[in-house]
Amino acid sequence: MLDRSPSIADDKTDWAPRGSHSSLAVVQAGDEPIAPLGTSTPDDETDRKNMSLLIQLRWTAVVGQIVTIAAVHLWLGAPLPVVPMGAVILGLVALNIASLAWMRYRFAISNHDLLVALILDVVALTAQLYLSGGVTNPFTSLYLLQVTLGAVLLDGRSSWSLVAVVFTAIIWLTEASRPLVLPEWAGDPINLRVGGMLLGFALNAVLLVVFVTRIHRNLRERDAHLASLRQHAAEQDHIVRMGLLASGAAHELGTPLASVSVILSDWRRMPALTNNRELAEDLAEMETALKRCQSIVTGILVSAGEARGEGSSPTTVAEFLEALAEEWRSARSRTTLHVVNAFGEDLPIVSDVTLKQAIFNVLDNAFEVSRYWIELLAEREGDNLVLSISDRGPGFPKDMLAQLGKPYQSSKGRAGGGLGLFLVMNVVRKLGGSMTAENLRNRGAKVKLVLPLSTLAIGQNFD
Template identity: 45%
Template sequence: MTGLSFLPPEPLDGDARARNVRLLSVLRSLAIGGQLATILLVRFGFGVPLPLAPMIAALAVLVALNLLIGTIAARRQIGDAALFATLLVDVICLTVQLYLSGGVTNPFVGLYLLQVVIAAVLLPAWASWALVALTSVLFAWLGASPFRLPAGFGAAMSPPHIAAAWVSFTLAAILLVLFVTRIVRNLAEREARLADLRQRAAEEDHIVRMGLLASGAAHELGTPLASMAVMIGDWRHDPALSGSPALMAELDEMAGQIGRCKDIVGQVLLAAGEVRGDAPVRTTLRHFVRDVVDNWESATTPTVEIDDALAHDPPIIADEPLAQTIVNLLDNAAEAGATCVHVSLRLEGETVRVTVRDDGRGFAPAILRDFGKPYRSTKTRHGAGLGLFLATNVLRTLGGRIEARDAAGGGGEVTLTWPLSAVAVESAS
């Protein structure tokens, strides 16, 4: 039985549980009708002397149970313990019927397995195994039933035959629980994977729409930025302005900021797949991370320490979305009030690991719970919460992942991992 999982099936949600309770009530009603018809047919059709009073009383208990369950289910949800209790009543009533009509020689003794299967499908593993144990004990006890069916109606079973039938029943019940619970678990895992894929498809569609919007905005911004750069260049040669060092310094600052805006627009277009005249930039992993950190600018720039633990420096192609992801993490650290940011660079086999740890406020529990989902942020400005969402999908595109947690001693820690092959320079053939 190696490879089998004994874990319980996934818990059912409220709607599914209510539907299953109703279905079980319908099944119980059918069983009541079938048992009543069989008892009457055998007693009055075939003339078999059955004790009708206790057998009809057992059916009345099942009818009352169905009515009680229907009343309770209309007011609140039926829990696992209550549902297990109803199955116990079913098993006890079935045992009474079998005991009064031949015991293990009754051909309907196999109905015990139906209760075991129902428990394996609807209830946790403990309930399934409890019913296996109970029905196995009751099956053995039924071998001592004093009520025997007349010849021609029941099987004539020797004690060894009864013992073999008990072993067969117990083995069948155990195998049913093993495989049914495994199947239920597989179905639950499949549904979870489908839900995850649907969520991922929705997120990727969100990214596509944002990318189209960003690409269009980048194209629109190119013209006014170029016009502003030309105007600033003209102002620099204006005699009325060139004589003022303060104004010239401000013009230089404006020119620098416009240049930065143009670089950002270019990165947006590159990330959106727009064709530009720039050739891919060859660099190395160490220089790539160091350049991103060195070029990072912020109005409240904390101290950045780089822990470079690379044994060798593999050549790579500079990936702009990945660079922007690291910049977003540094920006988040600064906005969280960090005074020091520690960037760790590792190469573990063929996997790159970059860890950004800061001494700021750390992550709110809601952020960690919904990490990587759009618009999850403690910031109040419009559009906040997209940085980590985009970072998650950039790493996903590279075949990597991003993980976040509160660092020991305070602050936040975000780890990026991706395969080196995703950015490595292809060797010449």
């Protein structure tokens, strides 16, 4: 299935579907995408995911501290201040509950919020170390976990601020802490401390690998989303430029087409021409071709929003399919297109000119490689109208399927080709839908357009 490049732009008619754009907005391809007011940016979503990871790490710390205190106090018999240490654990639990409630009503998570969360974790760790031996406690290595997380999550200034807090806490612990007294039967204190250091190192390494890996995954997802937004902005820039060129060309063509129409009308009234049967047939064919050109020019202007009310009108799903099929058959082939309406209930929708042009584009692509059979299947999937166009051509090359909907992806080998499906993708996306393509098992290809009924409805609720 190959692609052609008709003129498709945004529609600005009185019957424009709900959810469609009414104007073209130029977005420079190199600019950062700007989120509308009230929406979250990729950075906001990433920081929210990272804050959730800090909360999960805090739950891990709560469980780990409970297990460690129980082991040291009950198994080794070391006299620990269980009540104050339990109060610190309860403080971490309360902090986590408050953080979850705060995130539910917080629109965006900032770098400052992450810094405060990490500082509170450092304070809790310092309190527990103060109550259990200070810097001699082998779990002081967990400070490195906080510093590493800060280096990954925070900006440079905040990272150094966290380092300063950790360094201050360690210096304070060297001067003030409650000693950890081990019972005599526990063995050599040095061996116990070495074993504790090994355990602390292992715990530190595992937590670093688990949480830093997940943080990096969040960052990769953010970068991929930003790349997608930049690609979308570049595609919108292509759309705007082509729309402007098409609109300008339509205006320029309007005058000579009108002149040709006047001349043909004059010739129609000349006996020398009308009495000649062959010339009369030629004149009729010229008038038909002229009307076709004028219809194309009008369609371009309607799509660009310069001929309000001429391009869209209320209809139903069945009427829309019948009118679309009849118009395509009259212009291309009477026997090629087979329409199957499996939609079910005939719902009222808007006959949108840009959507019709997009479907024509896919049908034209199929017709170029499958002259004798094309199927247009209409189905309903939930609250979506699904249009599937199948052909019996050679199918899509694998590299084109991987780059579906991107500009200049064509198997025709023409310079500047490959804009047809790119335009279709953008039209469908502006209506809130999606486009996919696949090669059929035996022969041919299928392009599927999924369109939300809510954007095509006329005051209807399809919930």
